[in-house]
Amino acid sequence: MTTTNEAWADEIRIMQEVLQPWKDEDGQVIFEYDIPRLGKRIDVVLLLRGLIFCLEFKTRQEAKKENMRSYIEQVLDYALDLKNFHLLSQNRIIVPILIHPWISKSSSAFQASVYDDSIYNPLLTGPAGLQQLIADVLAHAGATAPDPSLDADWIISPYSPTPTIIEAAKRLYENHSVEDITRHEADKVSTDRTIAYILDVIKTSREKGEKSICFVTGVPGAGKTLVGLDVAVKQSYQNGEKLSEDEGAVYLSGNGPLVAVLTEALAIDNQKKCQARGEKKNRSDSRREVGKFIQIIHRYRDNMLAKLKTPIENGVLEIDPKKAIKLAKAGYGEVEHVAIFDEAQRSWTHKRLADYLKRGGTYGNKLKIQNFPYSEAAFLIWSLDQREDWATIVCLVGGGQEINTGEAGISEWIKALNEKFTHWRIYISDKLTEAEYTEGRVNELLAGNDKVTFSPELHLGVSLRSFRAENLSAFVHALLSFNPDAAALYDTIKAHYPIVLTRDMAKARAWLRKNTRGSQRSGVLVSKTAARFKPLAVDVLGQGDENAVHWFLMDKTDIRSSNYLEDAATEIQVQGLELDYTCVLWDADLRCENGRWRYFNFNGRTAWREESGQTESSLERRKYMLNAYRVLLTRARIGMVICVPEGNSNKTVDGFPEDATRLPEFYDGTYKYLKSIGLEEI
Structure with a gap:
């Protein structure tokens, strides 16, 4: 079996051979570059002619064809982390490359991503084809001359990462400070x-x-x-x-969902860490240790x-x-x-x-x-x-x-x-x-x-969740309180934190799938008082904590994962946790009419009933319903789509509404209000 030291020696030898054409130029080769957000290291980062190459090497012993998808996601994640959380990479072209020993033919189609973030789609090659692939990428990117602008300062560049609670908890268990894995900008x-x-x-x-x-x-x-x-x-x-x-x-x-997800994430990580040290520990032991605190x-x-x-x-x-x-x-x-x-x-x-x-x-x-x-x-x-x-x-x-x-x-x-x-x-x-x-x-x-x-x-006072939008919480507060500053607040965040609007769940799902990359997570959210989501092919996640664990932790190949966009989580299940992208499905329980909110509960059969009393308990219930949307609208770290359904305007042959529980007027006011703030419809 190839040892770690042997693998490193091979990487060094390969890079010495690969970089011969550029040996007289200024550049940097960094081995085992740490990415705090993932708690992992990039095998090699190559800084050459102003481009950043993320190189992930797989040895012949560890490489498996069935794992190719996860290998590609891994190297793409590295590129995304550098782009989103590494100051001196934010305005650079980043090229993720997987070097796999079983690949005989290198990638020949070079395609910058459609997300306008200057990241190439992951490229594949074998060790023998790496030199030519780098040369071809440099030519494709127009990097035809030496460029010393990426110098040694890149290595010590500050991070401003915003890990999910789950990822941060894993790092916390390794006794890292929160600020080490979030931001180095202590003034913020x-x-x-x-x-x-x-x-x-x-x-x-x-x-x-x-x-x-x-x-x-x-x-x-x-x-x-x-x-x-x-x-x-x-x-x-x-x-x-x-x-x-x-x-x-x-x-x-x-x-309960928060504790269950944190506990399982920490237990998985702790078990892997112990096994890496040669210690025998099963998952139940890890859970028990996590349960101490x-x-x-x-x-x-x-x-x-x-x-x-x-x-x-x-x-x-x-x-x-x-x-x-x-x-x-x-x-x-x-x-x-x-x-x-x-x-x-x-x-x-x-x-x-x-x-x-x-x-x-x-x-x-x-x-x-x-x-x-x-x-x-x-x-x-x-x-x-x-x-x-x-x-x-x-x-x-x-x-x-x-x-x-x-x-x-x-x-x-x-x-x-x-x-x-x-x-x-x-x-x-x-x-x-x-x-x-x-x-x-x-x-x-x-x-x-x-x-x-x-x-x-x-x-x-600074939102770590939305690293692109520190004013998000202020905007959501203004939106829900009909503050006239809502539109101006949205103007301050929309360039870096997209919030888009649609009336079509198919479009909402397509937007999420288009934007969610690598191991990023997306999911559909509804309020617990929402009731008419089944016509939109949405089901509500079961209340058991185990369901929340699967929803938040399983990868995109598992149908229980949030990424499948089939099961929607409620404010109860997502409070304290977050996703990268969300779709907030806005039902008829909270309706905007004439500059105020009206609150409704569904009777489970035929009709909505308005929550309009002036008793203390009724006022309290309305506060909870509004707060539910406050929670739902602040779960996304990178961007969200809000879907306000069109409702059902069809009539029966007798002239009656085909579905009296989903009349267009239940939704139109909310849609018009959100659009008036400046949210763009997709």
Whole structure:
């Protein structure tokens, strides 16, 4: 079997022979060039006459004909990464070449991609044909003279990559900082500063024996989940690979699909990493290790609920000594020192949690607790407060992203701190005073609390998700609020972040397939209250977490993959995650009429019913429906198509609508509004 060293020696020998015609010119040959976004290396990068060649070599032993497609995607991914995330490659021609030992005839058709990004379609050759192929490409590109403009600075060029949460999580598990794998432009992105601030709060709390809570805010896609994961990893793995059992942190989310996808992605990566080191580890062991610091919040919460003394008397919670072991340092607080709550705004109201416990629960605990006195936020603080030494809570807060009935928003956390946990120190983002968070009442709610520190370090203001469109979240907010600035905001992003409009799902799918390249992901999204999507040949992804894992992680050859564009995910399944390209299928549940939104629920049979009441619950449901579209419209990293169906205008022979649930007037107002903002129809 060919060893790695032998393969490198062969590559060096081949490149020495191949580059003889240009030996007197300025150029660069870089072996094993690292691409942080993928956690992989390009075998060889050749900088010659102003062109960038990405060369991927396959040895005779590893090369398999059935893997040719994946080899081609691999080298194309390298080219795409350089184009999208490498500063000194952004305005250059990039040529991906696969060197395969079984190929006797080199590519002869040179075609620059149709995406206007100066990347050649991947070329194939054997080692013997590489020299002539490079010469032919140089001639085709018009690079006929020496060009020293690509010099040694290219090698140290800054990156500004925006990994998906899945890819970033893999790198986080290898103890890389978030900023190392996102951007090096520290003046724009504050992820590392935010992480450092939180870790300093944790350190201070440990040294002084205090209880503390940090509230971190951020625009959609700013990296809140990345920050939470990195804090959990850095705190849990303070000594490199060794888990710090007594100082550990846990990352908690109520988002089942997010936890399932992250856990599986990390487990797969961890298993491969261990096998590469010669260690035996199966997938279940890897999942178990990942589970030390990524958990479902309901299970974490229910573990403490099971230790309560019942029945609860006078609204006072107590640990039952018969149900818990008193620990030397923590007392009865059987929780980690540090808990990171992702999407903390989605914690349950007192009513929802009390009703859940009154009926015995639905998540498997079957605990029946009558007259439960706390909201979920208050109970989670209470759980950490049971530690007798110290504790820190980190709340990751998304503005305007409560999407389920019974989600309390951030006010419940503040209320609990003011009324029940006045000894806790509060570190809070100064952006929590904005309207998207508790209607801008945070200052008012905290006015009488003397343990509050406001810090700009706890706000993530730049979207990492949309590396092409940092103004995307502002545009979506303006669109949904009928802000007249929406059109101007779109003008600032449309050149680099396309948002196109159609009324035809076939065109939407064609647009996605045209634009999605290499291992990039695309998918169809609908709101959970959408109902009339089947006529468009769209099905809704099943609710099981396993379905989300397949949808997000399987490659484009698997029909369960998002890339097949058959199953649409809802806001519940994609919150906290993202794709490269999306199609947002806009149904008749949210309709624009006369400059305002109207909200509808389908009765499951024959008709839509308008949600128009003025009760608190009705107003809350409308807020959740609008927030659902806010989530859907901020899931794409590179671009999206919005499909507003035409509806069905046909009549029966009796003159009645053929489909009264899909009348054109249900959709026309929304389409006209989106077009008025400047979205171009395809």
